[in-house]
Amino acid sequence: MPHPVAEAARRIDWSCLRHARGTAEDVPDLLERLASPSDAVADPAYEAIAAALYDPDEGAVYPASAEAVFFLLELVASPGGSVVADELMELVERIAKAGKGAPEALAGVRVAVALCRERLYDISMREFGAWYSDHARVLYGDLAGPEDPAAVVGPLTGRLRDHPLPEVRAAALVALGRLAPGDGAWVAAELAGDRPWPVRAAAVRTLAHAGLPWPKEATRIVVDLCGDPGLLDPDRLPFDPFDDPVRGLDGRDEQRVVLDAMLARGGRAARAAARLAYEACCELRSARARLEPWFESAADHPDEEVRATAVTALADLAEGGRQARIVAAELAALDEGVVRALPEHTCGAGGGDPPWRPGADEHDPPALLREIGWALRSGHRVRAAAARAAGDLGPAAVALTEELRGFAREGRLALHPATALYRITGETEALRAATAVHLHWCPADLWLLQALERLDWRAEAILDRAREQYEGDRSVVRRPSWGTGVREDERARAVLGQVLARAARHR
Structure with a gap:
């Protein structure tokens, strides 16, 4: 017998909606398989629909994603639920929080999630303590804006006070801390020793991220959690109980106090402190000068792993400044003609050999075009090389x-087809969009310089974003490699500074 959710979905004309693989006619059949009680049927269906509705690399959604939200939540809430309910709720949360995609897709997702708020509330208030309920509760708390916090504060307060499962109480505390933190006194009360460890972990996370007063007991709890991960099960919490509190203290004096206490505890806590301090330096410019003296003291710690991390961080901090000066000098020497003569940089200054090259002779244009056209319908890396x-x-x-226009609209690797379209037709619309995406995900490089030059430097939104990156505290490099994080960021920031200087001369 057909599942009622899939039957309802079949009333939608999915042929006029698109997802990552093209038109979305396959969505009702995937929903039918997701409703199966068999893991062997539901698991592959989940993998297929997740890949179709959400691009994890770009954080992007599609028009079909918005329409599918309702049916995904109905599957989770239906009698008997789904064997992949946890995964479906996580998928809905990722779709709801996506920041990339066509404007109509993003607007559609916002409307769809707003229309499903009551369903989210029903799922979040279930008594089973299921992981999907925790996800629904967090998402519902995120959706409650400043104009309507009362809609959820009461029910969440009840969950925090009365629910028998500590993981559910912890999730309610985190949501309440975002919606109505107050002066923090009620959060600090949840640090008491008679509270379960998940609730105490949620309390210290909330105090840190909400900028609330930080009592000594909060430091002791962080040190205990990092020193003995067996105190709770992190997989049952909608946040990282070990790293989140320390990260939430970024920029506050209390962070140094917590790191010192973790270092003094030794063992797991000391190793976690060294790692978190290094990651803070990679992510925040302000943390570099603030934590360099801390690493100097940690370099003499008896734990070998702590010493290695501290020495690595100190070397990275010292090398980062030198690299920035070298790159700034190199780029300052470039004049307009040199930039125009550079090879096509479509993936960073290093370029690199493409993973595919046409086999047809360049003197046989029809055969060459056929081969490139075939490659444009292949996998992403082959398509990128074909676009070049x-x-x-x-x-x-x-x-x-x-x-090429269809490829450019997908968002992922859009810089390759966008550059090709400019070189073939002179059009700049796709190039402008791809440049904005490239700057969001990648550090500034010579491709950005070339793209802005091709746009005649008339790209105020892109330049505004570049200025925010250059002047802000956050790292320009989104995913630094261990041991080179500061160095890579300072180098990228130097390149970005030269791009902005070039833009100022053209205004």
Whole structure:
């Protein structure tokens, strides 16, 4: 017998909606399989629908994502639920919090989630203590804006006070801390020794992230949690109980107090302190000068792993400044003609050999175009190399423009087809969009310089974003490698400074 959720979904014309793989006619059948009580049926269906509705690399959604939210939540809430209910709720949360995608897709997701608020509330108030309920509770708390916190404060307060499962109480405390933190006195009361460890962990996280007063007991709890991870099960909490409190203290004097206490505890706590301090330096410019003396003291710690992390951090901090000066000098020497003569940099200043090259002879344009057209319908890396090859052909590849435009609209690796479209037709719309995405995900490089030059430096929104990155406290490099985080960030910031200087001369 067909599942009622899948039957309802079949009333929608999915052929006019798109997801990552194209038109979305397959969504009702995937919903039917998701409702199966068999893991062997539901698990592959979840993998398929998750890949179709949400791009984890870009954090992007599609028009079909918005329409699917209602049906995904109905599956979770339906009698008997779903064997993949946890995964479905996580998928809905990722879709709801996505920041990339076509404007109509993002707007559609916001509307869809708002329309499903009552369903989210029903799921979050279930008594089973299931992980999917915790996700629903956190998402529902996030959706309650300043104009309507009363809609959830009462029920969440009841859950914090009365629910028998400590993990559910912890999730309610985190949501309440975002909505109505007050002066923090009620949060500090949850640090008491008679509270379960998940609730105490949620309390210290809330105090840190809400900027509330930090009592000595909060430091002791952080040290105990990092020193003995067996005190609670982190997989049952909607936050990281070990790292989140320390990260939440970024920029506050209390962070140094907590790191000192963790270092003094030794063992797991000391190793966690060294790692978290290094990661703070990679993520925040302000943390570098503040924590350098801390690493100097940690370099003499008896734990070998702590010493290694401290020495690595000190070397990275010292090398980072030198790298920035070298790069600034190199880029200052570049003049306009040199930039125009550079090879096509489509993935960082190093370029690199593409994973695919056309086998057809360049003197046989029809065969070459057919081969590139075939490659544009292959996997992402092959398509990126094919887009570069099409751009090399210039106007001779005009027959491939529609495929390149479709590729550019997907967001992922859009810089490759966008550059090709510019070289083939001179159009700049896709290039402008791809440049904004590239700057969001990648450090500034010579490709950005070339793209802005091709846009005649008329890209105020992109330049505003670049200025925010350059002047802000956060790292420009989003995912630094261990041991090179500060160095990579300072180098990227130097490049970004030169890009902005070049832009100022053209205004």
